[in-house]
Amino acid sequence: xxxxxxxxxxxxxxxLVVVAGGMSTLVPATPGGAGTQQLFIVVALQQVAxxxxxxxxxxxxxxxxxxxxxxxxxxxMTLAFGTMRPAAIRAGLRR
Numbered sequence: 468x469x470x471x472x473x474x475x476x477x478x479x480x481x482x483l484v485v486v487a488g489g490m491s492t493l494v495p496a497t498p499g500g501a502g503t504q505q506l507f508i509v510v511a512l513q514q515v516a517x518x519x520x521x522x523x524x525x526x527x528x529x530x531x532x533x534x535x536x537x538x539x540x541x542x543x544m545t546l547a548f549g550t551m552r553p554a555a556i557r558a559g560l561r562r
Contacts, residue, residue, distance in 0.1 A: 468524065468527065468528055468531070469481065469484070469524060471524075471527075472520055472523050472524035472527060473516065473517075473520045473524075474512060474515065474516040474520055474521060474524050475515050475516070480512065480515055483511040483512060484508060484511070484512070484528075486511070487504070487507035487508045487510070487511040487512075488500075488504055488507070488508070490507050491503040491504035491506075491507045491508075500529075501529065504525060504529060505522055505525040505526060505529075508521055508522075508524070508525040509521045509522050509525065512524075
């Protein structure tokens with residue numbers, strides 16, 4: 468994803484992104500670290516990428532991870548309950 472947003476895709480840069488993402492959870496200012504994560508990543512990457520590139524990468528990464536997590540969660544729920552119908556899932560939880 469780094470290269471797709473014009474940020475150098477090297478191991479040290481990827482490490483900075485992981486550390487900045489983890490540090491953003493230390494400051495629970497917003498749900499899911501939205502905004503805080505972007506700030507930390509822009510600051511961490513200021514030596515290797517423009518603020519616009521770092522910000523667009525961070526937003527794109529957060530949206531992508533959210534979509535993947537939601538999809539996997541819905542798939543797991545479908546497999547666990549055997550259906551996607553909310554009424555059937557609620558009935559299964561009451562047992």
